[in-house]
Amino acid sequence: MTTVIRYAEWSIGADRSENAPPPIRQVECVNCGERSETCTSQLGPDSWALRHAGLSGHGAYREIVTAYLRVTPAPGNPLYPQAEPFPTRPSYIPRPAPTRHSRRPA
Ligand SMILES: [Zn+2]
Numbered sequence: 001m002t003t004v005i006r007y008a009e010w011s012i013g014a015d016r017s018e019n020a021p022p023p024i025r026q027v028e029c030v031n032c033g034e035r036s037e038t039c040t041s042q043l044g045p046d047s048w049a050l051r052h053a054g055l056s057g058h059g060a061y062r063e064i065v066t067a068y069l070r071v072t073p074a075p076g077n078p079l080y081p082q083a084e085p086f087p088t089r090p091s092y093i094p095r096p097a098p099t100r101h102s103r104r105p106a
Pocket of ligand 1: 032
């Protein structure tokens with residue numbers, strides 16, 4: 001019996017390919033567990049937290065970010081020159097929920 005163990009360099013980082021989906025953000029109130037809608041911009045979840053704080057007095061939040069990563073062959077890996085682009089949107093990646101932004105008058 002022969003065992004071959006092959007070592008190759010790979011790298012991982014933010015997926016910056018043309019078709020990569022943007023990060024999806026959401027804010028959760030640490031006090032009551034309520035959450036903002038998911039959004040691909042920072043403005044929506046932040047605005048929700050500001051409104052929620054104003055209405056509830058809750059001041060502690062955590063941000064939940066789903067960011068897409070890409071693993072590619074690193075220099076020295078025999079597959080390095082053959083790196084393929086990230087698929088447009090694999091079926092396992094849900095589409096972000098539509099967001100609604102509203103502002104209070106100043
Ligand atoms: Zn709350």
